[in-house]
Amino acid sequence: MMKGSPLSGRDSKNPNQTTINVTDGTLIPIKDEGSLLSAWNISFFGAVALLVALPLLSPDPYLHILSFVPDGLVATFSVTLISIFFALLIGLFAGLGRISQKLFINRIATVYVEVIRGIPLLVQLFYIYYALGPLLRLKGPPAAILAMSICYGAYMAEIFRAGMQAIPRGQMEAALALGMSRSTAMRKIIIPQTIRIILPPIGNEFIALLKDSSLVSILAVSDLLRRGREYASTSFRYFESYTVIALIYLVMTLFFSRLVGMMEERLRHRGKVH
């Protein structure tokens, strides 16, 4: 996982633009790259072209591989989507805990974030599946989802925290001065503005999680990578199998990163956050 340090950057010179840069921002395509030969276009359409051309030019083994791996795609997406859902839930509460003024809650949330972010995801997967296996008795997929949710929940917590802290204090003060309760102010004023800021970084987390989901192939989950490995080990076509797998991951992540980029662009245009 590539992760930068979470920071809420409110540009002091340009207070109209609030950006938080929580993950590897390079995932989002650079806006100016409008030309036909942009890095994104070359990578994306190159990968798509290969995925179409290879099976046409040499159906054995490429067409076989392509028909063998789709179940893996379903598993990859299931694990990713379910994990991101729980990670968001955990992240929201842990993020609120991180900005809580109650010392006890704050400490628990902060320890959670520090501990989880300090342990590699692969180690966490092994820990929940093997080390806690006798205790939890989880099968591969639920163990994978549990580990990924807990791990990504910690990163989500930092996004939520940074997002909420990026909202100027005056917003809460204005809401309180109008007689709103703290929770109404959170619901009506702070959270809606936070969501607008954190959607792009959350999109990035989704892409990172999609890639990291390949790690669960180790826990007997038949995801995309594992299906590729299964094909390779029976056919001994290692090069061809892993080429197809790599291309499929590439197409998916590039597609979603473009989607996140477009979303960010739209959010920037309407209803800016101070």
Place this chain on the structure above:
Amino acid sequence: MEKYIEIRNAVKSFGSVKALRGVSLTVKKGEVVLVIGPSGSGKSTLLRSVNRLEHLDSGEILIDGESVTDPNADIRHIREEVGMVFQSFNLFPHLTVIDNITLAPITVLKKTKDEAIDQARNLLAKVGLSDKEKAWPEQLSGGQQQRVAIARALAMNPKVMLFDEPTSALDPEMIKEVLDVMTELAHEGMTMLVVSHEMGFARAAANRIIFMDAGQIVEEAPPETFFTSPREERTRKFLEHIL
């Protein structure tokens, strides 16, 4: 006239910095009181203590006889009756102008949407921005944003309005449009506590000027006396700087 805001011996420190060193001040119903003073004199802290955006270390503040500083006070109810306008406007950027104004009446006062919108339109007419109800805050100039902020505060039908340097963040050509709205409000009999250095507004609308320095009230007087014949040396020095 009855006392509306009563501040008794307010003391407040931020760490080792003493922002208020025992300030007492009374504002009567319908009175417009202007607080001036150098930066760091505690004037904003005093204002923000009135609706408890700052908690006093000691002392007491009463609004219409109700204690603000009592930890058991129903502060939300008190805040409904105390409108506040900020230096940085603090409009809600994710809501249109009309939604900015109607949000609190709907969520706090439980007004119906239609009622709230009718009232918001009247207030927008009053501040001269009827054509902006569907605009986003970012599309407005600073002066327009501040007038919307005033309308938003008035939508709660407050009995007193607090203004915290309402024109300090504005370009010079926009100051007048905001002061005009404030002057009109003063002439309608609104009780107002205003932190500002706008001398034009002071002469046009203020009943009293309070000069604060280093967390204390140094001098208070009606505007004419204050500007022409200040008693204290510190006041004179300060006036030399700003006039």
